[in-house]
Amino acid sequence: MAASVDASPAAAPRTPQQPQKPRTLADLIGKAMTPLCRKRGFASVDIVAAWPEIVGPRYGERVQPDRLIWSRRKDADGEDIAEPATLLVHTDGPTAMMLSHETGQIIERINAFFGWAAVGRIKIAQKPVMPRPKSRPRPPRPLTGEERARLDRQVEGVEDDRLREALRKLGERVIARGDAGKRS
Known part of the structure; x- marks a missing residue:
């Protein structure tokens, strides 16, 4: 009786020319x-x-x-x-x-x-501690004239000057970060 040979791809050894599946950097x-x-x-x-x-x-x-x-x-x-x-x-x-x-x-x-x-x-x-490298946040982009005008309209009804200015600063940062992933 002749021995059977398994010709399935799983049994075949991987040759050096076959590329490996890509792996994430985190895995490596x-x-x-x-x-x-x-x-x-x-x-x-x-x-x-x-x-x-x-x-x-x-x-x-x-x-x-x-x-x-x-x-x-x-x-x-x-x-x-x-x-x-x-x-x-x-x-x-x-x-x-x-x-x-x-x-x-x-x-x-x-x-x-x-x-x-x-x-x-x-x-x-x-013992001395090795400092961790600090990542610096990117500065927010400047707002366009249209964005600034829209923000001013949104906070103009606030009577308290300090609160209005705080809301304006917050709004500027929110708007500037809103498309942070889109810029390169």
Whole structure:
């Protein structure tokens, strides 16, 4: 009997000339960063990327997550006991003192981010923090004469001068940003 040969395209090896499917940049960067984050105890790059949103503006730029330290305890049967990790962060001296008084709130925010009690304690090390690159917002475009006239008509009924001026400034920014995606 002759052996059957599977000629399906899935079984055929990919030749070097066949192009790969395009992949998003986020997939490529995430895959490159994830091993580095896992080496530091993080399951993925998510907490590092979302750090400023998790801890808020007070600590987002001044405190940096360094690693998660997972304790390795076993029960009587030799099974691993899942315990919350210790998050090691570094910051400068004055910020460390402020942070030490708010670790409970920070732990709650981190655990809310993870969706489970992943962190039980924060250990603070006083080291310099690498500043995050700041993105500068683009300045708003100038309004056209027609846009300015329409805005003036909309706020002319406001009697309070300070309120009218504040509404005019707000309107200018809203109108200028309305087509921000259209300009190049």
